[in-house]
Amino acid sequence: MGRSKERRNLLGLEVFGIILGLVWLAPFYLMIVNAFKTKREIFSGVLGLPEMFTIENFIQAFEELTFLKSLFNSILISTLSIAVIILFSSMAAYALNRNKSKLSGVFFFVFVAAMLIPFQSVMIPLISMFGSVNMLNAPGLIFMYLGFGCSLSIFLYHGALTGIPKALDEAAIIDGANRFQLFWYVIFPLLKPISVTVAILNVIWIWNDYLLPSLVLGESNATIPLKMFYFFGQYTKQWHLALAGLSIAVIPVIIFYFFAQKQIINGVSEGAVK
Amino acid sequence: MSNRSPWFWLFLSPVVLSLLLVVVVPFVYGFIFSFTDWNGLVANSFVGFQNYVQLFQEAEFLNSIWFTVKFAVVTVLLLNAMGLGLALLVTRSIRSNNWLRTIFFMPNLIGGLILGFIWQFIFINVFSDIGNRIGSEALQGWLSTTSTGFWGLVILTAWQMAGYIMIIYIAYLENIPKELIEAAKIDGASSVQRFKNITFPLVAPAFTVSMFLTLSMGFKIYDQNLSLTNGGPFNSTQMVAMEIVRTAFSDNEMAYAQAKAVIFFLIVAVIALTQVFYNKKREVEM
Amino acid sequence: MKKKGAALVSVLFAGVLAGCSFGAGSSSESSEDATTIEIFQGKVEFNDQFEELAEKYEEENPEVDIKITSVGGGSDYAGSLKTKFASGDEPEIFSIAGPTEAANYEEYLADLSDTELADLALEGTLNPVTKDGELHGLPFNQEGYGLIYNKDMFKEAGIDPSEILTYEDLEKAVQTLDSQKDELGIETVFAFPAKEKWVPGNHLSNVYLAPEFNHMVMEAYKAEGVQFERNKEFKRMIDLQNDYSIQPTLSLDYSQQVEQYFSLQEVAIIQQGNWVYPSVEQMDSDFAKEGMGILPIPVDGEEGKLPVGVPNYWAVNNNSDDETIQAAKDFLDWMYTSDVGKDYVLNEFKFIPAYEGYNTDEISDPLSKEIYQYASEDQTTGWVFLGYPGTWGDYVGSNVQKYIDGEMTWDELVEDSKQEWTRMDQ
Numbered sequence: 005m006g007r008s009k010e011r012r013n014l015l016g017l018e019v020f021g022i023i024l025g026l027v028w029l030a031p032f033y034l035m036i037v038n039a040f041k042t043k044r045e046i047f048s049g050v051l052g053l054p055e056m057f058t059i060e061n062f063i064q065a066f067e068e069l070t071f072l073k074s075l076f077n078s079i080l081i082s083t084l085s086i087a088v089i090i091l092f093s094s095m096a097a098y099a100l101n102r103n104k105s106k107l108s109g110v111f112f113f114v115f116v117a118a119m120l121i122p123f124q125s126v127m128i129p130l131i132s133m134f135g136s137v138n139m140l141n142a143p144g145l146i147f148m149y150l151g152f153g154c155s156l157s158i159f160l161y162h163g164a165l166t167g168i169p170k171a172l173d174e175a176a177i178i179d180g181a182n183r184f185q186l187f188w189y190v191i192f193p194l195l196k197p198i199s200v201t202v203a204i205l206n207v208i209w210i211w212n213d214y215l216l217p218s219l220v221l222g223e224s225n226a227t228i229p230l231k232m233f234y235f236f237g238q239y240t241k242q243w244h245l246a247l248a249g250l251s252i253a254v255i256p257v258i259i260f261y262f263f264a265q266k267q268i269i270n271g272v273s274e275g276a277v278k
Numbered sequence: 279m280s281n282r283s284p285w286f287w288l289f290l291s292p293v294v295l296s297l298l299l300v301v302v303v304p305f306v307y308g309f310i311f312s313f314t315d316w317n318g319l320v321a322n323s324f325v326g327f328q329n330y331v332q333l334f335q336e337a338e339f340l341n342s343i344w345f346t347v348k349f350a351v352v353t354v355l356l357l358n359a360m361g362l363g364l365a366l367l368v369t370r371s372i373r374s375n376n377w378l379r380t381i382f383f384m385p386n387l388i389g390g391l392i393l394g395f396i397w398q399f400i401f402i403n404v405f406s407d408i409g410n411r412i413g414s415e416a417l418q419g420w421l422s423t424t425s426t427g428f429w430g431l432v433i434l435t436a437w438q439m440a441g442y443i444m445i446i447y448i449a450y451l452e453n454i455p456k457e458l459i460e461a462a463k464i465d466g467a468s469s470v471q472r473f474k475n476i477t478f479p480l481v482a483p484a485f486t487v488s489m490f491l492t493l494s495m496g497f498k499i500y501d502q503n504l505s506l507t508n509g510g511p512f513n514s515t516q517m518v519a520m521e522i523v524r525t526a527f528s529d530n531e532m533a534y535a536q537a538k539a540v541i542f543f544l545i546v547a548v549i550a551l552t553q554v555f556y557n558k559k560r561e562v563e564m
Numbered sequence: 565m566k567k568k569g570a571a572l573v574s575v576l577f578a579g580v581l582a583g584c585s586f587g588a589g590s591s592s593e594s595s596e597d598a599t600t601i602e603i604f605q606g607k608v609e610f611n612d613q614f615e616e617l618a619e620k621y622e623e624e625n626p627e628v629d630i631k632i633t634s635v636g637g638g639s640d641y642a643g644s645l646k647t648k649f650a651s652g653d654e655p656e657i658f659s660i661a662g663p664t665e666a667a668n669y670e671e672y673l674a675d676l677s678d679t680e681l682a683d684l685a686l687e688g689t690l691n692p693v694t695k696d697g698e699l700h701g702l703p704f705n706q707e708g709y710g711l712i713y714n715k716d717m718f719k720e721a722g723i724d725p726s727e728i729l730t731y732e733d734l735e736k737a738v739q740t741l742d743s744q745k746d747e748l749g750i751e752t753v754f755a756f757p758a759k760e761k762w763v764p765g766n767h768l769s770n771v772y773l774a775p776e777f778n779h780m781v782m783e784a785y786k787a788e789g790v791q792f793e794r795n796k797e798f799k800r801m802i803d804l805q806n807d808y809s810i811q812p813t814l815s816l817d818y819s820q821q822v823e824q825y826f827s828l829q830e831v832a833i834i835q836q837g838n839w840v841y842p843s844v845e846q847m848d849s850d851f852a853k854e855g856m857g858i859l860p861i862p863v864d865g866e867e868g869k870l871p872v873g874v875p876n877y878w879a880v881n882n883n884s885d886d887e888t889i890q891a892a893k894d895f896l897d898w899m900y901t902s903d904v905g906k907d908y909v910l911n912e913f914k915f916i917p918a919y920e921g922y923n924t925d926e927i928s929d930p931l932s933k934e935i936y937q938y939a940s941e942d943q944t945t946g947w948v949f950l951g952y953p954g955t956w957g958d959y960v961g962s963n964v965q966k967y968i969d970g971e972m973t974w975d976e977l978v979e980d981s982k983q984e985w986t987r988m989d990q
Contacts, residue, residue: 018374025381031385031400032396034396035399038399050399051404051411095293096294099279099289114297118302122497122546123498124498124500126300126301126305127522127523129311130304133304148296148300150300152300208387211389229391250392273446273448276445276487
């Protein structure tokens with residue numbers, strides 16, 4: 005009797021879960037369905053399916069967003085920033101982890117404490133400083149991402165490095181490797197799992213970041229989030245195009261998600277719990 | 279690697295340089311500038327606490343703080359309830375649990391700006407369409423009043439972030455030994471008792487983690503605010519982060535905006551330090 | 565494996581270094597002797613047509629290379645321009661809106677008084693951008709706004725628009741329309757987009773403040789304070805539009821006002837300008853061509869006058885070498901004086917020209933034609949809102965929202981807005 009009751013409960017939960025999942029997806033459904041409608045159709049109703057699926061909106065949005073270019077900009081800035089963050093943060097964490105002096109402790113504390121500072125608190129002087137040396141451009145932005153992203157990354161690497169025995173270092177040194185060779189060929193490969201976590205946590209943030217690039221990048225280097233305002237103007241709120249544009253912007257992320265789902269969820273859970 | 283080793287410095291220098299130039303120096307500069315009449319280019323004179331005096335008299339700034347506090351408190355409660363609920367759901371042995379995890383987490387990967395626009399469409403167009411069909415006035419004119427703007431932001435944030443909090447709770451729930459639950463079952467504990475006496479105490483640390491996480495996140499929210507309500511109507515749904523950006527880059531009052539940014543830092547820092555203190559205390563107790 | 569890793573690092577570094585050049589790379593592509601003119605402007609609506617025209621110019625003048633960047637729509641033009649200058653990637657030609665922006669960029673503005681256009685510009689259009697005998701900008705075009713109405717509905721309701729002069733006339737017409745809502749097939753008379761702060765805050769407030777500043781942008785710009793003498797008139801116009809509008813007005817935006825309610829003929833009147841024409845045309849081209857007329861917003865003692873102004877000016881960056889500055893001036897002259905250029909200005913850009921020498925019968929849309937009529941008969945009031953200090957227009961718009969929401973009384977609105985003017989002017 006207990007068994008069948010439990011099974012019935014589970015079935016109820018299953019149904020509830022599926023309904024909830026559908027509710028969760030509803031915003032995406034509404035976005036995509038209405039992206040296929042004409043402007044007139046949207047004014048007359050947004051719940052139903054379009055009379056005729058027109059891909060006109062997608063073509064126009066694709067062109068007006070200069071999507072391939074903004075996608076390229078987004079990919080370039082994200083990958084370069086993350087490469088720089090991974091390389092330099094792991095190196096720094098290694099240096100700090102293998103040095104037990106007071107100074108090293110102070111550095112580590114400063115890095116962690118910097119996480120406390122919200123972006124808005126440094127934003128104004130930052131933009132003004134970088135502006136005065138003509139560094140409000142893509143390389144400047146990547147450098148800023150290193151500054152903002154290194155704290156958490158160092159923290160994560162530092163934790164992982166504690167688990168890598170020092171004996172490894174010593175063996176390599178005896179074999180005649182210098183410190184960088186030791187780090188690059190011995191230590192860095194061992195950090196791969198945590199590098200994946202670092203990459204994921206940073207890519208989610210950098211890919212979607214709006215405020216910082218909006219202050220740094222010009223129109224010609226605009227990333228995808230910066231382009232999203234295109235359809236929301238003082239004179240132009242064109243939902244049919246905007247929804248198509250938003251759909252196009254969401255698609256690369258969803259594709260990425262389906263390929264790297266496990267790593268993403270693990271990475272996020274690791275980053276949050278630590 | 280000793281302090282004197284050149285390798286130590288070589289390994290450290292790139293991040294030290296970037297942190298210094300990107301965070302530390304601007305932070306110190308900003309603090310100093312908040313006591314001047316700096317306009318973004320030059321500071322002519324020190325004005326003492328004038329900016330700070332002014333901001334505590336500015337209704338709009340105080341309103342943005344109060345709005346942000348309300349928002350943060352409500353989202354913290356809602357997000358944790360939802361995150362735990364979802365986590366309990368998908369850790370049961372139901373067939374769709376992997377799919378559900380995927381779906382619930384999905385909104386997290388998409389930027390707040392994009393999600394804000396999507397939900398703007400939902401609150402304004404979809405809600406009023408549904409309202410017309412079922413003849414409900416309550417679904418009309420969303421985001422046009424302060425309270426619908428507030429709840430709009432709460433709903434958007436809850437939908438976006440609940441999956442993230444769920445992941446945290448899952449991590450703790452999956453650490454609970456199965457034998458413990460089974461043993462309690464055999465002892466005849468009801469599911470409510472099992473939750474109250476076994477599950478809840480064991481996921482309590484997750485509550486602390488995600489509470490502070492959501493709290494500081496709630497305070498710092500910007501993109502969603504910008505794309506969903508853009509502060510409207512009449513800047514009544516403008517949160518602190520947005521208020522600072524506006525003051526700086528629309529009104530061009532740099533020193534004044536920086537003073538607001540310093541206050542913002544103090545609030546966020548207090549929250550974070552409370553968490554550190556609390557965690558330390560708990561570790562000692564355990 | 566090890567080799568691979570090292571190679572990866574070097575690729576990354578190369579990437580970082582290569583990244584350094586892609587920020588500023590765009591301007592140096594063309595051949596050595598070509599003059600590159602980068603144009604940075606805030607009117608996205610005519611971007612495509614503008615690029616076509618620029619190509620025609622390049623065909624005629626192969627030594628000139630024109631690069632156009634249009635920023636607007638949702639992104640903030642003023643901010644982008646500031647970033648552009650801050651990053652050192654300065655455009656040769658850029659657009660500025662009125663004296664407030666001209667003042668911000670004063671050090672960069674070349675004197676344009678030796679251009680042909682300086683002599684051809686319609687009287688008064690150059691005042692806001694003239695300083696110490698130097699001319700700092702050339703008008704894009706003229707625009708005008710007022711109450712755009714549905715001609716057929718007025719006819720059906722027996723209203724003669726030419727008889728609407730005073731506020732009382734307008735109120736009566738609105739009541740007539742309202743009483744015949746069902747026959748006319750409309751939901752209500754107005755669609756008043758209070759969500760858009762600029763509609764009440766800049767445009768509507770302007771008609772009541774223009775008399776106070778003698779219709780001169782520069783007077784508003786120089787004024788240290790505002791009296792708001794006609795605030796009661798301002799109030800009753802807001803009340804009228806709001807009371808007879810689709811509700812809730814606080815969530816009504818421009819797109820709904822123009823495209824949904826007015827173009828689909830669900831309301832009879834909207835307060836907007838000739839810029840709505842392409843949007844209406846897109847929704848219903850017959851209605852756009854035949855169905856719309858425009859009336860002035862009634863102001864006591866100023867009846868029959870339409871606010872017409874120059875929303876944007878072309879400015880030339882004086883930070884370039886003389887040759888480039890001359891090339892930029894030549895292009896602007898060509899755009900508004902050559903036959904090809906004139907044809908584009910009228911028929912493709914759909915501008916109301918701000919220069920002499922145009923065959924105004926060719927103005928393509930009826931709203932622009934009517935507005936041009938007002939302008940040529942000198943029945944206009946100024947666009948003083950371009951001289952409001954800082955973001956004062958938005959501030960008033962936001963106060964109007966509070967007023968509509970019941971958060972603020974009218975007297976509070978007036979007091980608070982007056983104080984804000986003085987504060988922002990400092």
